[in-house]
Amino acid sequence: MKREQLSKKNLKELTLxxxxxxxxxxxxxxxxxxxLDNKVLAVNGNIDxxxxxxxxxxxxxxxxxxxxxxxxxxxxxxxxxxxVTKGADVMRxxxxxxxxxxxxxxxxxxxxxxxxxxxxxxISGYDxxxxxxxxxxxxxxxxxFVGDDVWEGKY
Numbered sequence: 001m002k003r004e005q006l007s008k009k010n011l012k013e014l015t016l017x018x019x020x021x022x023x024x025x026x027x028x029x030x031x032x033x034x035x036l037d038n039k040v041l042a043v044n045g046n047i048d049x050x051x052x053x054x055x056x057x058x059x060x061x062x063x064x065x066x067x068x069x070x071x072x073x074x075x076x077x078x079x080x081x082x083x084v085t086k087g088a089d090v091m092r093x094x095x096x097x098x099x100x101x102x103x104x105x106x107x108x109x110x111x112x113x114x115x116x117x118x119x120x121x122x123i124s125g126y127d128x129x130x131x132x133x134x135x136x137x138x139x140x141x142x143x144x145f146v147g148d149d150v151w152e153g154k155y
Contacts, residue, residue, distance in 0.1 A: 001155065004035045014056065023107060024058055024066050036155040050150055052123070052143045057107050059150055060118050068118055072099045072106055074131075074140060075113040084110055084120050085147055090140035092131065102128040108140055120145035 006014070008029050018025040027033050027043045034042045041049035041056060048062045063071060076084060080094030096113040102124050110120040122140040124131070131139045144150050 002037050006033045006035060006041075018056070021055075021107070024062065024070065026062060026066075040150055040155050042155070047150055047153060047155060050121075050144045057121065057143065060121060060144060060146060061151070063109055063118055063121065068109055068111065068116065071109045072102050073109045073111050073116075074098055074102075074124075075111050075116070076119070077113055081112055081119060084142060085145050087120075087142055087145055087148065089138045089142050090120075090122060092134045092136050092139050095131065095139060098128050098131050100128050102131070104130070110140065110142070118146070 075097035122142045
């Protein structure tokens with residue numbers, strides 16, 4: 001496993017990017033932030049962020065710690081839960097509720113429609129109106145889900 005501690009300069013850039021993206025920043029320049037296998041960021045030993053492509057997003061554990069209400073959400077029905085929690089992208093027929101204000105490329109939390117518990121997080125493929133207009137097709141790219149290596153802390 002490759003571990004790389006981020007410099008204070010990198011932390012400052014990361015903080016600015018997270019704040020400009022309206023995402024939660026949980027560290028200061030005094031914290032120990034490490035990049036592990038170029039897939040996750042650990043803050044003081046806790047995996048708080050997931051690296052997807054060239055962007056960094058909060059992990060589900062950080063979402064649970066900070067509160068689900070701080071993030072944009074999509075609810076899925078019971079039939080979609082088993083697929084989403086195995087890493088499948090979210091398809092429109094399984095979506096029951098879409099928050100307003102979602103733009104294409106936004107970080108979204110996928111929750112079950114009954115208990116509103118986070119199942120996964122992903123990147124939206126459409127804005128809110130575009131998703132509602134669809135009857136079928138993929139609306140969200142799943143990047144991290146309950147039970148994956150990030151959730152289990154295998155880094």
